[in-house]
Amino acid sequence: MITEYDAGNEKVFLIRRLIEVRFRKETYEELLKKYSKEQVIQFAEEKRVLHHATKRNLHYISRESQIPLLGHAAFGLIDRGTNLIQVRPLTGCNLCCIFCSVDEGRESRTKKNDYIVDPDYLLEEYRKIAEFKGGGIEAHIDGQAEPFLYPYIEELVHGLKNTRETEIVSIQTNGTVISRDMIDSLEKSLDRVNLSISALDGALADRIYGVKYPLRKVLETAEYIANSRIDLLIAPVWLPGINDHEIPKIIEFALEIGAGKRWPALGIQKYIPYRGGRKLRHVMSFRSFYSRLREWEQEYGVKLLLSPKDFGIEKRRRLPSLLRKGEVYFARIAMDGRGYGERIAVVKGRAVTVITGKKPGSGVRFVITRVKDGIYLGEEI
Numbered sequence: 001m002i003t004e005y006d007a008g009n010e011k012v013f014l015i016r017r018l019i020e021v022r023f024r025k026e027t028y029e030e031l032l033k034k035y036s037k038e039q040v041i042q043f044a045e046e047k048r049v050l051h052h053a054t055k056r057n058l059h060y061i062s063r064e065s066q067i068p069l070l071g072h073a074a075f076g077l078i079d080r081g082t083n084l085i086q087v088r089p090l091t092g093c094n095l096c097c098i099f100c101s102v103d104e105g106r107e108s109r110t111k112k113n114d115y116i117v118d119p120d121y122l123l124e125e126y127r128k129i130a131e132f133k134g135g136g137i138e139a140h141i142d143g144q145a146e147p148f149l150y151p152y153i154e155e156l157v158h159g160l161k162n163t164r165e166t167e168i169v170s171i172q173t174n175g176t177v178i179s180r181d182m183i184d185s186l187e188k189s190l191d192r193v194n195l196s197i198s199a200l201d202g203a204l205a206d207r208i209y210g211v212k213y214p215l216r217k218v219l220e221t222a223e224y225i226a227n228s229r230i231d232l233l234i235a236p237v238w239l240p241g242i243n244d245h246e247i248p249k250i251i252e253f254a255l256e257i258g259a260g261k262r263w264p265a266l267g268i269q270k271y272i273p274y275r276g277g278r279k280l281r282h283v284m285s286f287r288s289f290y291s292r293l294r295e296w297e298q299e300y301g302v303k304l305l306l307s308p309k310d311f312g313i314e315k316r317r318r319l320p321s322l323l324r325k326g327e328v329y330f331a332r333i334a335m336d337g338r339g340y341g342e343r344i345a346v347v348k349g350r351a352v353t354v355i356t357g358k359k360p361g362s363g364v365r366f367v368i369t370r371v372k373d374g375i376y377l378g379e380e381i
């Protein structure tokens with residue numbers, strides 16, 4: 001699954017539609033005199049590795065990289081003290097939504113690097129946490145990314161499902177890169193797809209998603225999933241003043257294609273401006289949001305006010321938090337960070353985002369400034 005092409009003065013190899021390996025043409029020609037093409041792609045140090053959708057540096061995280069899969073919000077595994085474990089196999093998205101809470105996509109102003117996690121490493125670490133938490137686990141694949149860009153998505157979904165403690169495997173997606181073959185092959189392991197569709201009007205969808213959006217393909221994909229054994233939940237984001245008129249149309253569409261066989265058909269989300277996310281001018285109050293959902297519930301006879309219980313989510317013991325706010329550590333910077341001015345250090349088997357200007361490889365002294373759901377932030381002191 002490698003395609004190759006020239007781009008300016010670079011030779012590019014595109015692996016599994018995601019990983020771009022780039023060489024300066026002269027360097028590549030020189031290397032080819034001594035090594036095979038495969039050896040050059042795999043071992044030569046003179047390459048740049050980029051995420052094909054975002055064009056940012058792409059870092060491969062495997063067991064050998066010694067980067068823990070706990071502690072970082074962008075990759076690995078997150079335990080928020082319930083029977084749901086978030087599984088984040090990669091970062092980087094092919095869309096550029098005007099409401100994106102993590103400022104993803106090629107136009108991102110805050111993200112500097114992308115990451116991809118080795119599937120075996122991810123599964124091994126997932127199994128340890130699942131065993132700790134006990135049976136009836138939902139593995140939910142999501143992230144600061146489009147998860148279907150992950151080249152090992154099928155292997156990951158099957159591996160999660162084949163873990164003793166896993167009851168449900170679900171995934172978040174924008175639906176733009178899913179093929180029918182993928183759905184067919186995931187049918188036996190994937191239980192639910194949460195598909196975000198926020199407009200049924202083509203021009204408006206282009207505006208909301210910040211790219212030329214393949215609306216028809218996404219709608220066909222939605223229908224195909226609804227007709228498979230996989231459950232479909234359609235999750236529009238309601239953007240006041242922008243897609244108000246689309247929400248009733250999306251409710252009708254979801255009901256028409258038969259979304260929500262086992263779980264609710266719709267999960268309408270309220271736009272919330274997040275720190276570090278993209279901001280819109282109008283924000284609705286929770287009161288108006290819920291009261292409108294209640295009206296639509298009555299009008300369409302469909303459940304729209306949802307709670308974690310509707311998805312079987314319950315409290316569970318959480319992995320102990322090994323680091324505390326205010327503690328000071330000295331560690332080597334293991335990798336460049338996700339955002340500008342961020343690096344990743346490793347302490348007590350946890351990845352910590354450290355705000356520092358120091359380079360990877362050097363040591364840094366820092367204080368832990370934030371601890372939330374096992375995600376750690378520190379600042380150099």
Ligand code: SF4
Nearest residue numbers: 093095097100104174
């Ligand atoms: S699809 Fe999700 S991750 Fe991608 S830009 Fe939109 S909101 Fe952000």
